[in-house]
Ligand SMILES: NC(=O)c1ccc[n+]([C@@H]2O[C@H](COP(=O)([O-])OP(=O)(O)OC[C@H]3O[C@@H](n4cnc5c(N)ncnc54)[C@H](O)[C@@H]3O)[C@@H](O)[C@H]2O)c1
């Protein structure tokens with residue numbers, strides 16, 4: 001323990017800073033990424049077990065995770081956990097919790113610091129898994145790994161802060177303190193679209209706070225989660241603190257959510273699954289001694305507003321990046337451009353022009369901007385929305401599938417009504433709706449007209465309007481004169497309002513509180 005404390009002291013000499021993004025124009029970085037891609041390619045197609053209490057269990061029934069760029073290439077075979085195995089994982093996590101909850105916060109944090117260091121060393125390797133498994137471009141994959149490193153480093157420091165003395169008002173004749181204790185077993189259910197960052201963030205926040213975890217990764221990105229499990233094993237995290245359970249969301253997911261020994265559910269994913277979890281978790285089956293806590297981060301239908309005072313070139317660049325970065329598969333994606341009529345045609349023209357320069361194709365190549373969408377279901381759903389878009393707006397570019405992978409051209413519909421379905425529903429693909437607003441007031445109303453409230457941007461050089469948007473643009477993450485994607489850990493705590501979820505503010509000072517309960521202890525002097 002003395003060594004742990006000494007290391008932490010050294011670490012805290014420098015404040016938290018975000019991991020820098022890799023500059024792939026440097027030959028050594030380009031070469032390192034190419035080597036990692038070759039390495040991961042040589043590892044494709046293996047079979048991976050469940051990990052319960054440190055034991056590796058390969059089940060009879062498996063499913064394949066495939067490369068969306070080339071669906072006949074298997075990334076790995078994963079066990080479809082049974083209901084019994086899901087319940088066993090919870091049991092083991094509950095037993096492990098009895099010890100883990102007594103491990104000092106400093107020791108828990110030290111596992112995160114060690115994991116951050118190891119992930120820095122394996123950065124290109126983690127990037128490569130995402131390039132293969134979910135079709136991220138180099139830059140998108142690298143941003144994802146950078147964010148995963150940031151979460152590890154940030155939550156470790158946050159836990160040390162929470163474990164320290166908390167401000168309480170002194171009362172005569174008493175010694176009072178407030179301490180944060182863990183909750184218990186958490187079911188951690190991340191999405192596939194930030195398969196490293198969000199999975200690592202949700203899992204590490206859970207166990208650094210003293211909880212134990214059953215991690216059920218998304219079925220389209222289990223290989224990346226398995227690489228994180230390997231890393232946790234290498235840094236010596238005790239068996240059973242994080243248990244790895246792959247399988248169908250509806251079977252294994254429901255089982256975890258319903259299990260009375262689960263104390264909380266940390267979920268990031270779609271609105272519909274989030275609502276299902278919210279409802280099921282509200283039940284209190286026999287033997288359950290608590291109200292399950294739900295941390296639910298859900299979808300978005302995010303808008304970028306442009307007024308007549310804005311820098312139109314900057315706005316167009318940001319609209320393109322927000323709409324089409326990672327094929328529009330971000331909860332933060334700017335899938336609606338809401339532009340005042342005075343500059344609408346100009347902005348549309350600039351955006352279309354920039355969109356036509358985007359490259360789409362082989363994401364193992366450094367210069368490719370767009371890859372495929374994640375799977376066949378996603379592709380079908382997006383293509384259905386594109387058909388709908390042809391009725392609801394004017395197709396100005398894109399609209400087609402390019403095979404054999406799940407590639408969809410960056411697609412723009414102009415003159416879409418604010419109440420059209422493609423204006424209001426999350427498509428989660430490279431489809432952008434352009435909406436004309438009469439003026440700034442109208443644009444702000446349109447921006448607020450969805451049931452979501454995750455991110456939004458305003459491009460304007462009018463200070464009064466920026467101030468007004470600060471009060472009235474109802475989103476959890478609001479940006480001025482920049483894109484609406486790319487929140488940075490520490491700088492932009494992330495989470496949304498309304499049907500975007502419980503506004504957990506991942507990567508911010510409030511996040512770990514969600515994984516703890518506060519206890520007030522008072523002693524008479
Ligand atoms: N708000 C945020 O911070 C945020 C971040 C990333 C993604 N998202 C949202 O996530 C969605 C895309 O991710 P997705 O396609 O993986 O979402 P999804 O809801 O389909 O799946 C998310 C996770 O839930 C699991 N799941 C499925 N059915 C379940 C059930 N019945 N019970 C428990 N778990 C179940 C899945 O296996 C997966 O691990 C989009 O809507 C996007 O906006 C939100």
Ligand SMILES: N[C@@H](CCC=O)C(=O)O
Pocket residue numbers: 193194329330331332484485486487488494
């Ligand atoms: N935090 C990411 C979005 C996560 C959801 O997909 C961003 O800010 O772009």
